[in-house]
Structures are given as structure tokens and as C-alpha cells.
Amino acid sequence: MNHFLTTEDLPRDDLESFLDEADEFVDVLSRPIPKVPALRGKTVATMFFEPSTRTKLSFEKAAKALSADTMSFSPSTSSLSKGESLKDTVLTIRAMGADLMVVRHKATGAPWRIAEWLDIPIVNGGDGAHQHPTQALLDSLTLRQHFGSLDGVRIGLVGDIRHSRVARSDIFAFATLGAEVTMVAPRTLLPVESTDWPAAASEDFDDVLQELDAVYLLRVQAERGGASVFPSLQEYVNRYGLTRERFRRLKPDAVVLHPGPMNRGVEIADEVADSDRALVLNQVSNGVAVRMAVLFRLLGGDRDA
Amino acid sequence: MPPPGMRPPGMRRDGMRPVLIQRILDEGDIGRATTRIAHEIVERNRGSTDLILLGIHTRGVPFADRLAVEIETIGGKGIPTGRIDIGLYRDDLDTRPKTRIGKTEVPEELDGATVVLVDDVLFTGRTIRAALDAIADLGRPSRVQLAVLVDRGHRELPIRPDYVGKNLPTSLDERVTVRFDETDEGEEGVWIERGGDA
Numbered sequence: 158m159n160h161f162l163t164t165e166d167l168p169r170d171d172l173e174s175f176l177d178e179a180d181e182f183v184d185v186l187s188r189p190i191p192k193v194p195a196l197r198g199k200t201v202a203t204m205f206f207e208p209s210t211r212t213k214l215s216f217e218k219a220a221k222a223l224s225a226d227t228m229s230f231s232p233s234t235s236s237l238s239k240g241e242s243l244k245d246t247v248l249t250i251r252a253m254g255a256d257l258m259v260v261r262h263k264a265t266g267a268p269w270r271i272a273e274w275l276d277i278p279i280v281n282g283g284d285g286a287h288q289h290p291t292q293a294l295l296d297s298l299t300l301r302q303h304f305g306s307l308d309g310v311r312i313g314l315v316g317d318i319r320h321s322r323v324a325r326s327d328i329f330a331f332a333t334l335g336a337e338v339t340m341v342a343p344r345t346l347l348p349v350e351s352t353d354w355p356a357a358a359s360e361d362f363d364d365v366l367q368e369l370d371a372v373y374l375l376r377v378q379a380e381r382g383g384a385s386v387f388p389s390l391q392e393y394v395n396r397y398g399l400t401r402e403r404f405r406r407l408k409p410d411a412v413v414l415h416p417g418p419m420n421r422g423v424e425i426a427d428e429v430a431d432s433d434r435a436l437v438l439n440q441v442s443n444g445v446a447v448r449m450a451v452l453f454r455l456l457g458g459d460r461d462a
Numbered sequence: 463m464p465p466p467g468m469r470p471p472g473m474r475r476d477g478m479r480p481v482l483i484q485r486i487l488d489e490g491d492i493g494r495a496t497t498r499i500a501h502e503i504v505e506r507n508r509g510s511t512d513l514i515l516l517g518i519h520t521r522g523v524p525f526a527d528r529l530a531v532e533i534e535t536i537g538g539k540g541i542p543t544g545r546i547d548i549g550l551y552r553d554d555l556d557t558r559p560k561t562r563i564g565k566t567e568v569p570e571e572l573d574g575a576t577v578v579l580v581d582d583v584l585f586t587g588r589t590i591r592a593a594l595d596a597i598a599d600l601g602r603p604s605r606v607q608l609a610v611l612v613d614r615g616h617r618e619l620p621i622r623p624d625y626v627g628k629n630l631p632t633s634l635d636e637r638v639t640v641r642f643d644e645t646d647e648g649e650e651g652v653w654i655e656r657g658g659d660a
Contacts, residue, residue, distance in 0.1 A: 174562070181563045185550070190599040193550035223550075453563075457555050 160272050161451050162281040164293045164330040172333055175450050176298050182446040182453075186222065196225035199456050202255035203229045204247065204271075205282065206262040211417055211441065212282055212291075216259045219448035225456070228255060247271050257456055260284070278455040286320045292416055293326035294447035297334055299440045300371060303412055308335035311368055314356075315341040316375035316397055316424055319348045323416045324375055328356045339365055341397065345386045362397050366406055373414045374399055374424045390423055397424070404429045412436050486638075487628060487652040492611065495627030496525070499609055500532030502625050503578060506607075512575040514603075515543045518593055519564040521582035524644035525611055529580060542569035546600075551592035572601030578625075582640040584610040587621035612652055614638050630654065 164172070185193055201220040205213050213229065220227045230250065241249075247258065257278045260268040265285035272279040283289040297307065304310050312331055318324045318340050331338050332355035339357045340347060347358060359365050377393060387393045394400065399413065404426065413425070413435045421427050429435060487495070507513055513533075517526030523545045530543045547564035579593055590608060597606060609625035614632040630652075632638060637655040641648060 178563055181547075181565065184566065188600060193599070194595065195550040195552075195555060453550075457550075 159455050160268075160279045160281075161290060161455060162268055162272070162279065163288045164290045164326045164333075165288070167290075167330070167333065169333050169335075172294075172297065172330060175294055175447065175454070176301055178450040178453070179294065179298050179443070179447040182222075182449040183443065185449070186442070186446055192222050192224060194224045195453055195457050196220070196223040199225040199256045200254050201225045201227050201257050201259065201452060201456075202250050203227060203259045203282070204250065204261070205230065206232050206243075206260070206267070207283070209261055209283070211444070212261065212289075213259075215441070215444040216280075216282065216291075216448050216452075218445050219452055222445065223449055223452055223457075225256075225452065228253065243267070243271070244274055247275060251275050251277060257452065280451060280455070283322055285322065287322050287325060289322040289326045290330075291444070291448055291451060292323050293330035294451070295440055295444040296323075296327050296373070296414060296416070297330050298443045298447055299414065299436050300331075300336070300412075301334075302439070302443070303436065304370070306335070307331060310336045310370045311339070312336050312371045312373055313339045313341050313362075313365055313369040314373045314375060315362060315399070317346045317378050318342045318351060318375065319346045320378045321375045327373065328354050332356065339369075341365060343386065343396070362403065363406075366403060367408065369411055370408065371412050371414060372399060372407065374419075376416065376418065377420060377423055394423060399425050399429050401426045401428045404432070410434075414440060417441070482656040484654050484656070485651050486612075486630060486654055489650045492627070492642075492650060492652070495611060496528050497532050499625045499627060500529050500536060503529065503607075503609065504533055504536050506624070507576055510576050513541055513578065514569060514572065514575045515541055515578050515580055516568070516593075516597070517543065517545045518579065518581045518589060519545060519547045519549075520645055521640055521642055522580045524642045525582055525609075526578075526580035527644075529578075529609065544568040546593060546596050548589060548592040548596055551595045553588060553592065566596070566600075568600055572597065572603045575601075575603050577603040577606045578609050579606060580609045582611045582642075583638050584608070584613045584621075584623050584626075585616055585638075587617045587619035590621050591619050611640060612638060628652070 185191060203213050203216050217227045255277060259280045259282045260271055261282040262284050265287040267284050268279050268281040281288055281290055300307055300310065314324050314327065328338050339359055340351060341359050341362050343360055413429055415425055415437050417437065419425050419430055421430055515526040515530050517523035526543050530541045533541050544567045546566045549561060549563045577597060581589065597603065607624040610623045611627040612630050613623055613626045614630045616634060632654065639653045641650055643650050
């Protein structure tokens with residue numbers, strides 16, 4: 158059974174073939190009728206045990222553009238609140254006819270557990286602070302569209318690396334695709350294991366600012382305790398925010414990415430967010446295309462090939 | 463295993479030699495058939511100013527390009543040529559081996575145009591059915607015609623070609639292999655393989 162759970166062990170060839178296929182889906186999405194019948198009759202279940210707007214909508218849009226049906230699940234209105242176990246919940250949805258499940262869960266590893274229980278492909282839509290592999294694909298695609306290739310592109314990931322599944326997924330994908338990645342964060346917001354990651358580290362944003370071709374701003378994750386290491390948000394802004402002043406000191410052609418939702422005035426200044434060098438909306442539209450590529454890879458064609 | 467295009471003619475996917483291989487068309491035959499079809503397209507669409515050739519991946523693409531060159535030689539005017547991939551429109555996605563999706567490029571608006579779909583071999587008609595669906599999503603041509611190099615019969619759908627290079631009666635256990643210089647290694651031509659357990 159094929160799943161899509163992490164970018165950590167994805168070889169460069171696989172990553173690039175996902176991106177090549179996503180390019181074709183970008184074309185499909187730009188047609189007058191942005192829909193193909195490839196997954197007619199298949200059902201994609203989006204199981205978001207943790208709140209999300211864009212990722213869930215993006216997966217649903219991707220499924221519909223491939224003519225699959227969608228089923229969705231949200232914990233607050235489900236039997237989880239009546240005490241049903243995770244296993245019973247996913248077995249129930251499978252029994253209703255789901256052919257693939259997109260899982261988001263606050264617990265690290267939850268999609269892997271569900272993959273053991275079920276006989277259908279599982280896509281990780283974000284597990285805890287661990288992985289968010291389709292985000293890494295859409296970020297890689299956005300950068301590849303802009304730079305042509307990630308080879309030698311200098312990317313700085315700035316902010317709360319420790320609590321960020323986006324950072325974990327992106328660092329491995331970017332490095333595999335040949336980029337030079339620097340994590341910019343105070344030591345307290347770098348996880349212990351990050352010394353083994355294919356990325357350099359710096360505590361001083363201003364130090365590396367002028368070397369970067371792309372700045373990837375991470376959201377300050379108050380809900381995962383990311384704000385608590387700073388005495389105040391203003392302190393964070395002063396050291397790690399992409400302020401107007403820092404934006405002006407970037408290379409003139411450097412671009413800015415953010416996974417959303419943005420905290421304007423915290424990690425990203427208004428002027429930066431609205432600049433044409435911010436690729437945030439490209440990231441969002443590319444998200445649909447890469448998720449189409451993932452769904453098509455897992456559900457279209459001979460699954461065991 | 464080498465990709466299908468790299469297989470020597472007659473060498474089957476399992477690497478075993480079939481009992482009999484026969485070359486049906488050589489390079490010269492393909493050239494003459496191309497010229498004749500080009501003339502037929504021009505004659506049939508006399509006066510139509512909005513002809514578009516669409517090659518179906520993989521070998522319909524070079525065949526469409528060649529037809530465009532011939533038509534230009536005859537009519538003195540360039541013919542817009544595009545390509546479509548029908549991978550996302552197949553009705554047998556569940557049972558086929560996965561293939562990479564190719565580029566779909568349409569040179570201009572299909573609305574109101576005369577589209578000539580171009581492929582190398584016409585067999586069951588399912589590829590053409592998928593291509594017609596793909597075209598319907600891309601625009602509304604005023605008419606669609608079909609040009610193929612080889613018609614090997616065994617249609618499963620009510621589809622027929624408008625231009626045929628060679629009618630080739632086959633049995634279902636035979637394989638037809640087309641090789642073009644643009645897409646394949648080795649000598650150009652059309653082969654039929656008989657026997658074995660194909």
C-alpha cells in the first residue's frame with residue numbers, strides 16, 4: 158500500500174516527479190473547465206482532528222478537480238466527543254466507502270497508526286509538530302516556479318522551528334532538491350535533533366539577511382507554546398520579524414514565503430505581506446495542484462505498480 | 463526493464479521473442495502515407511481557415527508535426543499544431559500501469575475550429591473516446607476529424623477514422639508496434655508481431 162506521510166525519506170527523483178506532475182495540474186486548473194475525470198467514483202475522506210481551513214479546503218478542491226467525491230469529518234461535531242476511539246472512527250469512515258484518507262491530528266505519528274489499521278492509502282495532512290509533506294511539495298513547487306530550480310538557492314526558515322511541522326517537512330524537501338537551507342531562530346526554538354538536519358543554523362536574522370534568495374517565515378504558534386519563550390511579541394518582532402526595515406535590506410530580488418495563516422505585524426509586516434515579492438497566494442494555489450498530484454499518484458492507475 | 467520505446471521491435475515486454483515479426487510499413491511507406499493524408503486533409507477542408515492538428519501522446523505528436531509540415535508544403539500556410547495527453551481521461555485507470563502525465567498544449571482557441579486528432583494506431587477506440595472528452599473540456603470545435611497511421615480494427619466503440627495511412631486487419635493476439643525517429647530508437651517503421659502468448 159502506498160501512502161504519503163513524510164518528506165524525510167523521499168528521494169530527489171520522487172520529489173521532482175511529484176512537482177512535474179503538479180505542473181500539469183497547474184495547467185489543468187487554469188483551463189476554462191478546471192476539472193478532469195481521472196478519479197471518478199473514488200471517495201476521498203478528509204479527517205481533520207485538528208482545526209484547519211486552508212489545508213482541508215485545498216484537499217477537497219483537489220479531490221473535486223479530479224472528479225473524486227469527498228467526505229469530511231470534524232471532531233467537534235463527531236462521535237469523538239461521545240468517546241469513540243480514533244480507531245473506531247477511522248474504521249467507520251472506511252466502512253462507509255472512503256478510498257483514501259487525508260489525516261490531520263495533533264498527535265505525532267497518528268497518520269502512521271491509521272495506515273496500520275486501514276487498507277487504503279493515507280495522506281498526512283499534518284501531524285503535531287512533526288510533518289506536513291504536501292506543504293513541502295507546494296513550497297518546493299512555488300520556489301521552483303520562481304527560480305527554475307532549487308539548486309543552490311539560499312533559503313532562510315525563520316522563527317519557531319521547534320513547533321513547526323512545516324519546517325521539518327520543508328527542510329528535508331528543500332535540501333533534497335539542492336537548496337542551501339539556514340534555520341534562523343533562537344536556540345530555544347530549535348529542536349535538539351535539528352543538529353542532524355540538512356540545514357545550517359543562525360540565531361541572528363540580521364547576520365544572514367543579505368545572503369538569502371528566499372525568506373520563509375514561520376507562524377508564531379501560540380497554541381503550541383511558541384510564544385512563551387519570548388517575554389513579549391514585540392521582542393520577537395524586533396529579533397525575528399520581517400519588518401519593513403529588514404525587507405529593504407534583503408537582496409532586491411529575494412522572495413518571501415509564508416505557510417499561513419499570517420500574523421501581520423508579528424512575523425511579517427503589512428508592507429511585506431502585500432508586496433509582489435511575497436509568494437503567499439502562489440503557495441495557496443499551488444497547494445491545490447500538488448495535492449492533485451498526490452491524490453492521483455495514490456488513487457489513479459495500478460496501485461501496486 | 464527499458465521503457466517500451468526502447469524495446470527492439472519484436473521484443474516483448476517479458477523479453478521473450480514472439481514467433482513471427484513482420485514489417486508492414488518502412489520509412490518510405492510512412493512518408494508516402496503522410497503525404498497522402500495531408501492532401502486528403504487539405505482537400506476535405508478546402509477553404510477552412512481554422513484547421514488545428516492535435517497529436518495524442520506519445521506517437522500522435524510527431525505524426526501531427528509531420529502532417530503539419532506536409533500541409534504547409536501543399537497549401538503554403540502554417541497549420542497550428544498542439545498535443546494532448548489523455549491520461550486523466552482514461553476509463554481504465556484502475557487496471558493500467560501508471561504512466562506519467564504528458565503536456566497538453568493547445569495552440570489556439572478550439573472554439574469554432576476544425577480539429578484533426580492525430581494518433582499512430584487506432585484499435586479499440588477508447589483512446590479516441592478519452593481524447594474527445596479532453597477536447598470537450600478545452601473548448602467547442604465546430605468539427606473533429608480523426609487521422610491515424612494504422613487502423614488495426616477491433617473497435618469497441620462507435621468511432622471511425624476520417625484519414626487512414628494503412629488498414630491492417632489483425633487478430634486480437636497480435637501486437638502492432640510503431641516507431642518514429644522522433645520518439646524511438648532504431649529503424650523507423652510499423653511491425654506486426656504474431657504468436658507467443660500475447
